[in-house]
Amino acid sequence: MIEKELQKKENPLFSLIFNILFPVIILRNGSEWLTKLLLTLFGESWYKETEIVNDIPSIVFLIALLFPLIYFFIDLQKTRNINFISIIGFVNVLLTGGIGVFGSRLGLSRNWFILKEGLLPMSIGVLLIFYARYKPKSFNSILLNNAIFDLEKIHGSLSDQGEHELDRSTRTAGYHLIAGFFISSLIQFVLASFIVVSDPGDENFNKEVSTMTWVSYLAVMVPTMVVLGKGFWGLMNDIERITKLDKEEFMKG
DSSP states (O other): OOOHHHHHOOOHHEEEEEEEIIIHHHHHHHHHHHHHHHHHOHHHHHHHOOOTTHHHHHHHHHHHHHHHHHHHHHHHHHHHOOOHHHHHHHHHHHHHHHHHHHHHHHHHHHHHHHHHHHHHHHHHHHHHHHHHOOOOOOOOTTSSTTTTBHHHHHHHHHHHHHHHHHHHHHHHHHHHHHHHHHHHHHHHHHHHHHHHHHHTHHHHHHHHHHHHHHHHHHHHHHHHHHHHHHHHHHHHHHHHHHHOOHHHHHHHO
């Protein structure tokens, strides 16, 4: 049923539920729920004798991460396309899962999670800088693509000089995207440093990651959307100026 609903069109509400709400609730309450379930099913004596009690935080962390993974694969099946944002989300889930599930066994401290939070968006920003330098057409296509714009109509309205102006405008908008990733990197690093104070394997680590998940979503979304929105709005205005077309004529949807 969920899959059929998602196949109609991507629903932001489903994305928030699977990627934010469910993981946050499970990370915050999962250890208590799982402990009660095991005690009910197997009894207190079994619970105390088995070593599973030491693995409960890691098990809960794994369960919480299943939801964004499920959403990723459902969305992949629906769209038959892996986009840039999907790849970022998938890599982030894998790294977070690796630290949360195996961190205690590998002796990893909270610093690994903090570094991951800061370095992942920074790495993407650096990658985009190289993309802009060495593969400008591919870089421009991140923002200027057929999913958003009627490229045939846009390019059909441009002279050679107009094409050069469009390239410059698209690159400028792309730099706003890069700036958004660096802003995200700084915010997430600072937030993780203050919020996540326990090491992987600790029950409090799960709760702190759950707090980090929703706090960073709000804290990062606003400034990055402002920066990216400014760049994207500038791109649309430039296209309108260069092509002499109205936004309704070259925008899709």
